Amino acid sequence: MFRQQPSTTQQDLHSATRATWARFLILVVVIYVGTVIAGGLALLYSPSARAELSLGNLGARLEVLGGQCKQGKIANGIWFQEQYPHNLDFSSRCAHIGFSFLTESHGPWSFGWRFAYVDLGTMRFDSVFTMRDDEHLLLYDGANCDPSTMSGCLGHGRGDQRARGVSAGYLTERTVGPFILGAETGLFLYDGRFHVAIDGQGASSNVGSMQFNWRGYQLTPYVGTTARYGYLLLMAQIYGRVRAAEHGCGGCSGFANGSALKLSAGVSIPF
Numbered sequence: 001m002f003r004q005q006p007s008t009t010q011q012d013l014h015s016a017t018r019a020t021w022a023r024f025l026i027l028v029v030v031i032y033v034g035t036v037i038a039g040g041l042a043l044l045y046s047p048s049a050r051a052e053l054s055l056g057n058l059g060a061r062l063e064v065l066g067g068q069c070k071q072g073k074i075a076n077g078i079w080f081q082e083q084y085p086h087n088l089d090f091s092s093r094c095a096h097i098g099f100s101f102l103t104e105s106h107g108p109w110s111f112g113w114r115f116a117y118v119d120l121g122t123m124r125f126d127s128v129f130t131m132r133d134d135e136h137l138l139l140y141d142g143a144n145c146d147p148s149t150m151s152g153c154l155g156h157g158r159g160d161q162r163a164r165g166v167s168a169g170y171l172t173e174r175t176v177g178p179f180i181l182g183a184e185t186g187l188f189l190y191d192g193r194f195h196v197a198i199d200g201q202g203a204s205s206n207v208g209s210m211q212f213n214w215r216g217y218q219l220t221p222y223v224g225t226t227a228r229y230g231y232l233l234l235m236a237q238i239y240g241r242v243r244a245a246e247h248g249c250g251g252c253s254g255f256a257n258g259s260a261l262k263l264s265a266g267v268s269i270p271f
Contacts, residue, residue, distance in 0.1 A: 060101040065235055065266030069094035069120045071163075071242055072258020077136035079157060079196070079255035084128040088255065092121025092162075094262055096235065100171060108174045114184055119164040120242060120262065125255050128201050131155045142204035154201035159212075161244050161254040165190030167222065182226040189219050194244035194254030214254065216245050233268040236261070 070091050073080075080086040098116025105111070130136050131150040145153035169186020194214045200207030224237035238261055244254035 060099065060271055062099050062269045062271055063096065063114075063116070063233060063266065064269075065096040065233060065264040067094055067096075067235075067262060067264025067266075068092070069260060069262045071120070071123060071256040071260040074243075074253060074255050074257040078133060078253075079125060079129065079159070080127040081129045081136050083139050084130075084154070086125070086127030086129075088123075088125045088127070090123050090256060092123050094121040094264065095119045096262070096264055096266070098167075102173070110173045112171055112173075114167075114169045114171050114186070116167050117164075118167050118188065118190070118262070120162070120190075120239075120260055122160050122162040123256055124158075124160045126156075126158050128154055128156050131204070131207060142200070142202045145200070145204040145206065147206050147208070150207070153204040153207050155198045155204070155207060156201040157196050157198045159194065159196030159255065161192070161194045161256050163190045163192045163218075163242050163244065163260070165217075169222065169224070171226075173226075173228075178229060180228040182228070183224070184226070185221065185223045187219060188222050188239050189217065190242065192216055192218055192242065192244035192254070196254075214244055218243065218245070228268055231267050231269060233266055235264050235266075238262075 068091060073088060073090060076082050080088060096116050096118050098114060098118075100112060100114035102110045102112035130138065130140060131153040135151065140152050140154055142152070142154040145151075147153065165188060167186055167188040169184040171182055171184035173180050173182035175181075192215065195212070197209065197211045198207075199205075199209050218241075220240040220242065222237055222239045224235060226236075227234045238259055240259060241257070242260040243257040245257075
């Protein structure tokens, strides 16, 4: 199938489906986060907790970090093809702003929760490709382009993709020498967006211009590790699958589609 703008009816259907999925995912995360907070408050204000702990020594902290992210690419043949020129930038600057708090301790281990707003940054690509996906293994110069079917046509696409959202995770920490080392696992609800502008390439200039804008809310698990020394915090996190795709839009997806790695450094301020 060649790349074409969906009809108005398709766009309305995709928008309605996307809105339904978004409400469902947001509801799931709200219930999850609400349950976590309720459980944490119950522990914080239980008689035993009040007798033994205060908010300060529970390790409640504001965390602000910045760093570098790298995401996985979609398979060869869709938004780039190995036999044609392409420039894919899967690295981006990213940010993490949130807070964490501990609710209990068992021996040398402490346990709690981390909530954050996460921006995995913006990736960009610039590539030449066949306009029909089923011709991605062929090598054309565009001279025999048929604009009515897009057979034999080449396109030049320039686009960007980003993902940002909120995460909620369960963490554990322990002191090792002068450091506090931690591990966590949780869920990341994010808004994935993809934009691309396509023009005919070379002899396929009669293809004309077109644009695609896709957006959808996705939910993926993540795992991470941390190392803290005083106010300094180092963090590494891996997100299961990060993409930009519309629910109900079949194979609609941006050029990045896979796991994402976030390496960041910043400050952890107790409060």
